[in-house]
């Protein structure tokens with residue numbers, strides 16, 4: 001609903017990074033620039049037929065490996081992930097309601113996602129639930145998600161709704177960091193937890209609960225000054241920010257035998273102070289199509 005515009009078409013495989021190109025790009029970042037963590041996102045990374053081989057090869061690099069997934073195919077991969085030592089999994093889940101899940105995701109697979117969450121918890125994976133909070137769509141479930149952390153070592157991340165190409169975003173749709181905390185505070189005694197210096201989220205815990213929760217306040221309290229994330233899209237474009245106006249074509253460079261090391265350096269040094277160079281996200285009618293030239297699906301979150 002918010003990450004795939006209706007007119008989206010799949011790209012042919014030859015326009016996507018091959019397995020070997022993904023590994024080559026990853027090695028450049030790790031060996032030349034000291035990248036310590038690689039997260040595979042989507043679309044949905046586990047629908048690639050060579051996902052297993054990609055994870056396997058990346059697991060030999062000196063990095064923490066992680067994935068963000070819709071959770072539907074995880075049961076097919078859980079033993080494999082254990083075997084390569086990949087323990088960090090983020091699952092996107094915006095609602096616990098079956099009908100609402102189908103409306104948001106266009107998929108009826110909520111029970112599969114829930115059972116895969118149970119499976120991963122049984123196997124002691126480090127599990128985060130990503131929940132994009134949209135006013136009037138799912139903000140009434142915030143407390144239900146906090147309740148999930150009562151007896152489970154889960155971390156729920158409430159994410160402010162962000163504008164991307166074709167997702168019809170308006171500032172009124174954003175259920176803000178302050179509103180989320182106020183909503184939770186009305187039902188729970190909560191404590192603030194320490195955050196990592198480069199964390200994108202502000203962490204909390206309901207007193208006496210086993211799990212934790214946090215808010216990613218991209219819109220109302222941006223954390224761009226400490227952001228150290230870089231993104232490479234499935235079609236091999238390098239972006240220095242989620243909202244970057246431009247991108248570097250690593251795929252073409254690789255196929256022409258160009259050394260991508262300098263391209264990456266130059267793009268990183270061009271990174272804007274905040275939100276890809278926008279000081280303010282306005283409530284312009286067409287903001288979601290102008291704010292980023294790509295949908296969330298094409299960037300990978």
Ligand code: SF4
Nearest residue numbers: 223224227241242275
């Ligand atoms: S908007 Fe760009 S700079 Fe700010 S946190 Fe997101 S990716 Fe980082």
